[in-house]
Amino acid sequence: MDSVVKEYKSYDEQVDLLSERGMDVGDCESARATLQRVNYYRLSGYWYPFRKQSKAGREDDFYPGTRLSDVLALYDFDARLRTAAFSALTPIELAIRALLGHELGRLDPCAHLDPGKLGPNARSGGAYSTWLERYEFKLRQSREDFVAHHDGKYGGILPVWAAVELLDWGGLTRLFGFAPRGVQNTVADACGLSAPQLTSWLKALNIVRNICAHHGRLFNRVHTLSPKPPRVGRHPDLDAVASDWSRTFGQLTMIQFLLIRLKVGRPTFLPVVLDSFPSVQAVPLTHMGAPKDWQSRSALWKQR
Template identity: 75%
Template sequence: MDNGVKEYKSYGEQVDLLSQRGMDVGDRDTALTTLQRVNYYRLSGYWYPFRKKSNRGRDDEFSPGTCLDDVVAFYDFDARLRMATFSALTPIELAIRALLGHELGRVDPCIHLDPSLLGATARIRGDYREWLDKYERELNLSREDFVAHHDEKYGGVLPVWAAVELLDWGQLTRLYGFSPRGVQDTIADVCGLTAPQLTSWLKALNLVRNTCAHHGRLFNRVHTLSPKLPQLGQHPDLDAVATDWSRTFGQLTMIQFLLDRLQVGRPTFLPTVLKTFPSVRAVPITDMGASSDWSVTSPLWNR
């Protein structure tokens, strides 16, 4: 009975369907193993660029020369890129967390619990109450030793330099947004940015981090948030990067910039992975937003 749900297909039938649509699936047993390892619909995001173009967008038929091995090469590359990106973001997150806890602590050890001490945003919008509720839930659920220590010695009230250790990237970004402008400016200056610019970068990179954490496709994604950029001439190494900042290469350039300005992490990590981009004419590296000479145009990438 037709209930509006697509018909179930076995692994063999999935392989046959790809072959019927013009994909060279190679060795059949290997193709079967691939589809057992990677869900058909997850892999479909990687063969999308290989589908024939039409007035409607993309047809079901594949362009001549499409082979499953190339699709799998992009899938494997994307897995490497996600792992490298997540790893590169970690020291940035930790550095921002340390800076924010330290600078807020200068104002008051418990500033995060008193909106009257924070910036105007914390007092005029309802977001702060939502942020505080989530923070308190995390505090109550935490089994960290430092939380138990403060609970025993100080009645559970964490100073802000300890409290930031309970925050994920999103909560950290929101606390930065609630902070007094002087605190924001001090941290942004370390990053070579203004406070509004750093806010936009943190929000954009939070989405990149979430894509990596949830195994989303990264390499040819069009990102919903683009960064506010410094004026030309302030950072020649950033100016030298020609990219669409809503594409993944632009977002990765933000990471390279912050690694450099914060002096953390391994700036060679992402360039090394990008150099393994599959050599397939149908899907050039420019689909990521990178120029063909991306590795030599800027010190941020010329490692």
């Protein structure tokens, strides 16, 4: 059976199609230039909420009043949000690296190379072996000066406080999972969380980081991994948010919480970006999972 491939459409035909479906595209030349710089199917994720809803699902036609300029405003906001979220995650990642490397080094400078010195997760299944293979590959590929220094002076064996600098967020999360519970507790306590909670937060935020790094749509995404929140009463500023943790606002609240607890980064950055959410009647900020009074509900978001 022959496969069916969707028919190719030129930029002008794409503009015409949007117009036929009820979107106000504004100036046609400007709309064409937009589709030249932003793929039609990338933008389709932002005009999805503007498509008419029926019992069968979303239709191709748009609700009356749908404008391409509103779609672009959401697209541009999402780009700012990804940049801000990625920027905010960087100092958190660096702080976790430093904490974990320091605490594992307290046990043994090469604790990361000996599963016997790590926790039970490093000695069950093949996850640790897979992690070690990936770490050794990164070590061989690295051109960092500190790697060359240790290679010349210590035969290439990096102590764990240096080794963590080669790990990406996923590798760091897995090493945290391999660490003995005492080490996990110390690192998690610095974050105001328990070890299982920090594990779930690191996994969830790794997905957010990857979305940002690969230019995915972030603002109204429903996330597949929800974090384990602390018990009610431990952190009133977190309780006050009362967000759906699977929505982007909930994930951003996690970032705000960690920035403030770890005393790193710029906790003012994300609130300013959220405050720039465009005024689009069909797609309010609540599509992110944010309450209407998000700015005043919790001290986490009163950063100015």
